[in-house]
Amino acid sequence: MADETCLNSFDTLPSGFDSGALSDFQVPESSPHPWTYSLSSRTAPRWLNNVLKEIDALRHLERNWDSYGAPRVNRQTLLEAANLLGELARPRTPAPSVVPTSDGAVQLEWHTRGIDLEVRWASPTIVHVCLEDLSGVLAPIDDDLRYDFLPLKAALRELTSRG
């Protein structure tokens, strides 16, 4: 990006983010594979690669994939779902089900260990969370989360701890 955005040419280490500044140095690498993900952390669960592939596969759903006029799944929401899993899943976290919804969203679901947890991306920035805990340890949630993901983090932590 240094070539296309800078009047001066720079040679620095990539900044790691792209804010729209003309001085950004991170260059998105073209890849023969649409998704490139590497497990740099030792705390990732063993199922993560397989689930990421399931998320990846949703890119290929065409319009009307459900025969009822469903739109294509928003690709930014797929990225958000994948990043969330990468951030919050731990080795003992059970694998979620990955479900496309009829309105073009993606949903991650856990129905195990006495917890029903559904996380649906209504948009790239708004996540709807439904939580029921049969043991009563966690308070129910049925709410949109935008900036504060602590309730979701707590739910996944509790789910993980019951493994």
Place this chain on the structure above:
Amino acid sequence: MTALPAFESPPVTEVVVSAQFEPLPKFAIPQMGLLWQRFRAQYPRTEQHPALPSVVERLGIRSAMEPQFRFEIEREPAVRLWFLNETGDQLVQVQGDRFIRNWRRVPNSDRLYPRFYNSILPRFTEDYRAFCQFLQDEQIGQPVVNQIEVSYINNIVMGDAWHAHGDLGRMFRGWSRDALLDRTLESINLRASYFLKDAAGEFLGRLHAVIQSGYRTEPGATEDEAVFVFTLTARGRPLGEGEQGMFEFVELAHREIVLSFAKMTTDEAHAIWRMKPA
């Protein structure tokens, strides 16, 4: 409220103000072309670039600057369009979920940093409102802003005060020259992220500070010039509803950046940049 420090000759080379909003599906490439007609007189040049991914600062999720995984999506038709003025120092960027306004220092130009309240904020305001008016006129919808971002990019050029990147401590506080004994520092890339909170102590977003060593090649120069690229980015949610909530964050972000810039740099650096008395 503490008075903001000011510098007569700050090393700033670019300032970015960005408003990210919920995607507007009707704001696509044809509509961007129509928008340019409204900006064309002031910004006669255009460029086309890939759209930027949306970024949201969230509590409970690691800083947006530190993703644990790196995902690369195949390129889509999503486009970011640039509108540039003739001299190339003023820029508007638009895409389906973002409006960005840049000022940058042009090489071999005597144009100074135009100052945030004198120029950068008024021009962002004017162009953003023109953008909103266009959306309304074309019945595309109004932006529901979910993140605002202000970035200051500074080029701290090698000079009398420092002669190699190992002299980091001459420009930045908290770094000892003795940190690496008998070693020549070749390169450095430091990142720090801090919470931003509102008056009630609620999470607003983050301030990101990045210090990178690098080299700059000025047009016509025979040698590369060592620089530190010091970037401060404040990103977060609006402080309230509507346009006012957005602008309140912009002003908060500017304040946090200026204060942090002064705190993170040394008195020696301040003298070079001619810090004004409070």
